[in-house]
Amino acid sequence: MDWPRREASAVVRQLLDMTARVRAKASHITGTLFVAAAVRGDYTSEFGTWKPVSRNSFSSWLDAMGIEIKGDRHIGRLRKSVKVEKAIVTEGRISDAADDHTEEAFASHYAQGTTLRILSGRTITTAQQHWFDKALDRVDGPTVISGPEDIDQKLLEDTGLSPQEAEDLIAGQLDMGVSHCKNPYQGPFSRPGELCAVAPLRCLECRNAWILPSNLPQLLLFKRHLERLRTVLAPPAFERLWGQSWVNLLAVLDDRTPEERAQALKHIEAGQAVLDLPLAANTEFDA
Structure with a gap:
């Protein structure tokens, strides 16, 4: 056997x-x-010769009690009830619950209880929800404030910012x-x-980002940047590196009216809007 505790001599000892x-x-x-x-029945102990079939059976004990x-x-x-309770205590870890036989034996003979199935499902669901929340927490994207150009501090505070944060944004x-x-x-x-080292390249994937109407010209310039990258990167590479930013950017721009986008383009053509990107942003390796 693979473990000493499962050898016949060890079991007998x-x-x-x-x-x-x-x-x-x-x-x-x-x-x-x-x-x-x-x-x-009077709760006194009785000792005798062990026989595979005798009156000292489980059924006899039930009758006596x-x-x-x-x-x-x-x-x-x-x-089986004891094994299910052990699995509950160990939070569904078969390696711990199957401590006196193989995991295969546990799965075949003891893992069919309703309670254990519910517990296992709950454990799997909890783990899936944990990693799903982790993923959303990382790429849920920015908060977008659309509307008139004159965004005031009270409007920003109403959307969840503290007075100091709203004042700094304004x-x-x-x-x-x-x-x-x-x-x-x-x-x-x-x-x-530490100061964020990936702005503005990853701002569209960040939960801390707040996009105001005044950011529209820069967003259009960033769209041009990503469109250029789509022409030099293979589709799988672009999707891996910039897929989330691209999806979020298109969603933000879709919320703006044609008039707003036309006005932003006029600012760009007049040289009133520029997009400052790090030098490394102009070099991409398709790998």
Whole structure:
């Protein structure tokens, strides 16, 4: 066997150790390796010769104790209940619950209980929800404020910003290029406390980004940048590197009216809007 505790000799030694106290109370029984212990109706102990088929059965014990159960009166049902409870305590980890036999035996004989199935489903659902929330927390995209150009501080506060954050956004102190940033020192792409090192390239994938109407010219310039990358990168590479930004950008631009986009293009053509990107943004490797 693969584990020493599953070797026949090791199992016999463990059984001898576990039944030592019982055999000590049944010294009158000789010529046999194991003895049987039972509890009478008056809750006194009785020791005798162990026989595979005897009155000291699980059914006899149920009758003596006055316990009624539905279905087959087989002691294996009691063991299955214990195994299910052990699986519950170990939060569904089969490797821990199957500590006295193989995991395959547990899956075949004990993993069919309704309680265990519900627990396993709950564990799987919890794990899936955890990683789903992690994914959403990283790429849920920016908050977009659409409407008139005169965005005031109260409007920003009503959307969830603190008074100081709203004041900084209005003053342009948190302008990162294609968007404003709620907190550039707490971004999902950098370590907490460090200034975000991927702005403005990843602002469209960041939960801290706030896009105001005044950002429209820069968004159109960023769209031109991504369109150029689509011509030089293979589709799988572009999707892997820029797919989320592209989807979020198109969603933001779709919310703007043709008049707003035309006015933003006039600002670009007049040289009143520029997009500052890091030098590395102009070099992409298709790999």
